[in-house]
Amino acid sequence: MHTNIKIILLLISLFSFSTTIYGAESKNSNxxxxxxxxxxxxxxxxxxxxxxxxxxxxxxxxxxxxxxxxxxxxxxxxxxxxxxxxxxxxxxxxxxxxxxxxxxxxxxxxxxxxxxxxxxxxxxxxxxxxxxxxxxxxxxxxxxxxxxxxxxxxxxxxxxxxxxxxxxxxxxxxxxxxxxxxxxxxxxxxxPELFSTEPEIVGTGEVSEDLTWDAATTTVSLDGISIENLYRLNVGGQYISPSNDSGGLMRSWYDDTPYLFGASIGVAEKADVPVGYKGLPSYTAPLGVYSTFRFIGPDADINKNVNMTWRFQVDPNFMYLVRLHWCDAEMTKTNERVFDVYINNQTAADTVDLFAWQHSIASPTTRDYAIRVTDNNGDAEIWVALHPNVKDRPLYYDVLLNGLEIFKLSDEKSNLAGPxxxxxxxxxxxxxxxxxxxxxxxxxxxxxxxxxxxxxxxxxxxxxxxxxxxxxxxxxxxxxxxxxxxxxxxxxxxxxxxxTKSSVSGKSQGSTTISSDAACNCRYFTLAEIKNGTKNFSDSNVIGVGGFGKVYKGVIDGDTPVAIKRSNPSSEQGVNEFQTEIEMLSRLRHRHLVSLIGFCEDNREMILVYDYMGNGTLREHLYEGNKITLSWKQRLEICIGAARGLHYLHTGAKYTIIHRDVKTTNILVDDKWVAKVSDFGLSKTGPNMNKGHVSTVVKGSFGYLDPEYFRRQQLTEKSDVYSFGVVLFEVLCARPALNPSLPKEQVSLADWALRCARNKTLEDIVDPGLKGKITPECLKKFTETAEKCLSDHGVDRPSMGDVLWNLEFALQLQENPDSNVTTLGSDSSSSMDYQNAEQIDQNNLIAMHRNTLNLGNDNDANDSSDDSFSQIVNPKGR
Known part of the structure; x- marks a missing residue:
């Protein structure tokens, strides 16, 4: 049924495929x-x-x-x-x-x-x-x-x-x-006449508060009705710009992923057969909408028990038109894929069999449904859910959707205005x-x-x-x-x-509004629990101080060590960072990301509770006290772990996530020396845009700031790559990113390292404790990678995936100094380096890379328990 299943399983939630937008019609000359x-x-x-x-x-x-x-x-x-x-x-x-x-x-x-x-x-x-x-x-x-x-x-x-x-x-x-x-x-x-058919009414009741509705009426007349567009989504596909819209209407079609609700986000796919309009007016939607789609997945047993759901906020007390766009480019017979459609938990359509409707494959169609949304305790929403039809026993238990639009209909007073x-x-x-x-x-x-x-x-x-x-x-x-x-x-x-307006804590005062997804994955702590676990915030328990506030070592549930971060009222970081950290980390579970256990907001406090990282920050082991002197292999492994975490943020989470504050104090090490990226208070989700950036105020840490981001206020994932390049040189040279006590040209580590690279004197600034302990091939690959990361323009920097590959390669070169591995060229931004490295154990590299995405067995030989993220989610705290 679904082609390339293995590739889909590997790449699901990682990469949005590029959509071919078929030639747009000319702009409307009128x-x-x-x-x-x-x-x-x-x-x-x-x-x-x-x-x-x-x-x-x-x-x-x-x-x-x-x-x-x-x-x-x-x-x-x-x-x-x-x-x-x-x-x-x-x-x-x-x-x-x-x-x-x-x-x-x-x-x-x-x-x-x-x-x-x-x-x-x-x-x-x-x-x-x-x-x-x-x-x-x-x-x-x-x-x-x-x-x-x-x-x-x-x-x-x-x-x-x-x-x-x-x-x-x-x-x-x-x-x-x-x-x-x-x-x-x-x-x-x-x-053009986009609204020639009357939408079918979903559910029962009044069409409006003032107009009576004959119970036999099943559709809503749009005669004399003005319409406002609210949402226009290319389901399973990428953004389609106005210039690529059909019919000269200059509409924008957006990715649907922000509106997906629940655990089943499905699989985005592209049709592998040509798609044509086949009688449908071309202005209905561009072919790019009908050539991409979203389905639940290949596992029928799972599919039978789940819905694929989208959720939208709307104004209360209006009628809405919900338009669904379909084009099944896979099924060739009736009763192969049959599903039901629900809008606000009411049946809009049952036994939807697109091939039976159209009698041909890859034949686009639309259906319109009308529903009245009332004010439900202040929340007005439209939920669209698709569920496999089980009773008809189709060949595949699955659903499909290509596009979705939501329109508001003017009321009996010719009003479209909302608050x-x-x-x-x-x-x-x-x-x-x-x-x-x-x-x-x-x-x-x-x-x-x-x-x-x-x-x-x-x-x-x-x-x-x-x-x-x-x-x-x-x-x-x-x-x-x-x-x-x-x-x-x-x-x-x-x-x-x-x-939802409900508080996570269930309290009426002092509670932060957190999404339901975050609430399901976080534990709510009372202030009494926090005080008990930190000896009433005793200074003797302080293990660090950051931009948000002090970090305490604490104990919960009797003997479980945790790190507790408490907001400082005078800190520049506040509500936004608190909210961001909870919303972000509650949705992320990865071996190389620090795990959020829960939070507390009692009595105007903002407190976050994390797994305890026994070996502190990476910086502490480089030059701030040097608790434990790290070998070069340990440093490489920590860098690789951090790169895996960042690579996952950029490509493996539901949304692209830009950390925006990558530095050695935000790379933590647990008691088994597993590196974990921390502190997501400044993170941003996205972007998925053809300009590749979002314009935003500059935030981050001096010494690590991407100069392009600083100059143009345009943030991309390559901004994280630049910061990580500084981290790499920090690891190599064991000195801070900024050191004002040094001569002017050496104050900035990034500038000084690049100058030394140009002068071919990089070996002179390597940590003296590492002299003679790094193989020349490994050092070359490592420094080439770090230099590429510090390229002035983001387009010239490698992706985090490429950085990861090259660091793994550098580790192989360190561990196999006597192997006849050909030294690769300086193009460290390309994972094609490995094509010429036949002596490297490719299977091992692939296995490491799969671990980055949590797709393979992530257990180390000395870490069979794999306690890389917390399981302490205790609902009793709520």
């Missing part, structure tokens, strides 16, 4: 693009020409043309974002419509930045188009802050009317003093605590918007979140989750990343 506030328009990053908005304004003298004072680095182009039209009173655009009998696609572009003489936080306004309320008392500033996005776009499909002119009215709110409205860009085009997104409960609680006790926390809420690069798609990146901001502003992110989920597109109304 589109109207207005760069609002611009004097002469210009071209955007897609080459589209934008014109000034002057001639379309009615009473334009009441508006102000202005330009943003700051250009956020995440902006894909200046046009249309850097100019704005500001309205201090009600003002209207009159825009021509090419086809009044068809739906009109309207996009509004917002960049809530700093504008001369206007405080953007005062901007609250409504937008009404032909009697349809798009937004009301809307704050683009609050939206941007809550989503942690510098800019966003809202997209609407307006109902047809008899008028050839579209009246778009901006009105400042009467409820807010000094309020004003603004817009940066407007796009109008005649849309402004809110900062999550967690942030609000801690802000309340700060107001009550200003010295309790020193968390600084930055006004810098950490926004994502638009139009991003990860060409060959690992299953990173394809979380370029949803240009139609519906894949919403949460600012409060800081660096943990700032790349996860979440709904406008998400109150927290999990969609």
């Amino acid at each position: 589109s109207l693009l207005l760069a609002c506030g611009s004097g002469n328009g210009g071209k955007d990053s897609d080459g589209r020409a934008w014109e000034t908005d002057k001639k379309y304004l009615v009473n334009g003298e009441k508006s102000v043309q202005t330009k943003a004072e700051i250009q956020d680095p995440s902006l894909s182009s200046e046009v249309p974002y850097m100019t704005a039209r500001i309205f201090t009173s009600e003002t209207m655009y009159q825009l021509p419509v090419q086809n009044a009998t068809a739906r009109t696609l309207l996009r509004l572009y917002f960049y809530p930045s700093s504008y001369p003489n206007f405080n953007i936080s005062n901007s609250y306004f409504s937008v009404v188009v032909g009697g349809v309320i798009l937004v009301n008392n809307f704050s683009a500033f609050l939206t941007s802050e809550a989503l942690s996005q510098a800019y966003f776009i809202k997209e609407y499909f307006l109902a047809p009317s008899e008028f050839s002119t579209l009246n778009v009215t901006f009105k400042p709110s009467d409820k807010q003093p000094q309020s004003f409205a603004f817009v940066n860009g407007i796009e109008v085009l005649s849309a 402004n997104p809110k900062i999550s409960d967690m942030m609000r609680k801690y802000q309340d605590k700060q107001a009550a006790a200003p010295r309790a926390f020193a968390h600084k809420s930055s006004t810098t918007t950490s926004a994502l690069v638009t139009g991003a798609a990860g060409g060959a990146a690992a299953f990173g979140v394809a979380a370029a901001i949803f240009l139609v502003a519906y894949k919403k992110k949460q600012r409060v989750l800081g660096d943990t989920t700032s790349w996860l597109p979440m709904s406008w109304n998400s109150s927290n990343s999990s969609g």
Whole structure:
């Protein structure tokens, strides 16, 4: 059924395959693009020409043309974002419509930045188009802050009317003093008939609160209904940019992985047969959507007992249209793959047999379903779940989905407006605590918007979140989750990343809102337990001090040693880092990552509990006290272990994770000398974008900072590679990354090592304790690898996988100095080095590499128990 199963099992959750986007159709020539506030328009990053908005304004003298004072680095182009039209009173655009009998696609572009003489936080306004309320008392500033996005776009499909002119009215709110409205860009085009069929109603009940519904009615009429797009996903595939969309609609299709819920995330696959439209209108979706898909997996016994589920935040008290895109490129007979579809736990479709529906292989189709979502204790969500149909006994117990879209339908009052997104409960609680006790926390809420690069798609990146901001502003992110989920597109109304408002601790006060996944994998400790385990935070138990606060050695459950990290109220790290560490480490289990056992948040405390690392930090064994002098082989093995951990973060986790603070104090060693990467408080998930970076404020440790990241504020996984290169030289030279007491040219280890490499004097700076103990071949390979890591430009640096291979190779060269292994070239960024090294035990290298991904037996000969991560998850603590 599923081809290349062995490869899939090896690579599942590691690499997102590259998607071939079939030739996009030409851009819609009937589109109207207005760069609002611009004097002469210009071209955007897609080459589209934008014109000034002057001639379309009615009473334009009441508006102000202005330009943003700051250009956020995440902006894909200046046009249309850097100019704005500001309205201090009600003002209207009159825009021509090419086809009044068809739906009109309207996009509004917002960049809530700093504008001369206007405080953007005062901007609250409504937008009404032909009697349809798009937004009301809307704050683009609050939206941007809550989503942690510098800019966003809202997209609407307006109902047809008899008028050839579209009246778009901006009105400042009467409820807010000094309020004003603004817009940066407007796009109008005649849309093809995307909503020609009436969606089937899911469940029973009222279609709306005011309209009665005949129980015999099974569909919802879309006549006269305006529609707002919320989510548009390429399920099992990568981001598809607007320029590669079909029908000239310039839509963005996003990776679905951020919305997958539960343990069964399935397998992403690409069709191995040609896919064509076969009668389906080409504007429905690009072929790239139908040529990729997600299924549960090859194990029928497991499949029968699981769902594949996606979860979305939405506004309450609206009807929603859920559109599912299918194209089965595998089944050739009926009753081979049959499954059921549930929306919000109600049956939307049963016995879905795509081959029986289409009577051919690789034949795309769509189905639309309508469901009303009410306010359920403040949480409004849509769950889409697929489950194998067991009762019909198909040949394969499996499911399949290619694409998914969710649209909001205007209500009986022609309203599409929802509330402004809110900062999550967690942030609000801690802000309340700060107001009550200003010295309790020193968390600084930055006004810098950490926004994502638009139009991003990860060409060959690992299953990173394809979380370029949803240009139609519906894949919403949460600012409060800081660096943990700032790349996860979440709904406008998400109150927290999990969609639940329940606290992990179950307490009503002082509790941090943690996702349900994290809650399942973490133990909640009371403050009394922590105090008892640390002798009331006795200084005699302190084993280290970091940016977050002091680290104590403690004991839990009678005799289990742990490391307990307690937040320092005056620390620059606070709520975001606390949240990030919990959300990140609770989802990760790997031999070479430090294991989080649990946390405590009682009485305004922020405390994290980890497995105890008996041999401390790597730095302690290099030059800070030199507790134990490490042999070169030990140092190599520790570097390899750390590289395995980082390689897993970059490619093996559900999302690409960038550590952002790789240094020798964040590489810990347990009592069996197994290296583990620690401290994920600054980590970020992602990216999965064609620009390969995310723009963000610079964080990290001086001496290890990637110069490209520092200069351009563009973070990539290669930033970790640079920092690890510094670590490698630190291990080799046994000196700090920065040493101000040395001559100027030697202060920075990275600069000094590269200078010595150019002068061919690297051997002069090697740790004297290692002189004569490193084979020349091993030293050459090791230093070549470290040099490559320190390349000034990220594109010239190797991946962590390549670094790992080369370090393993260096270890082989150290252990087999008398073997006739050909010394390889200097291209350490390529794992092809091994093709010429036939004398190396390839099976051994592959086995080591599999251990990196936890795919093989990870037990060492002297570590049969493999207690590399904690099993202390005791639900009684909750």
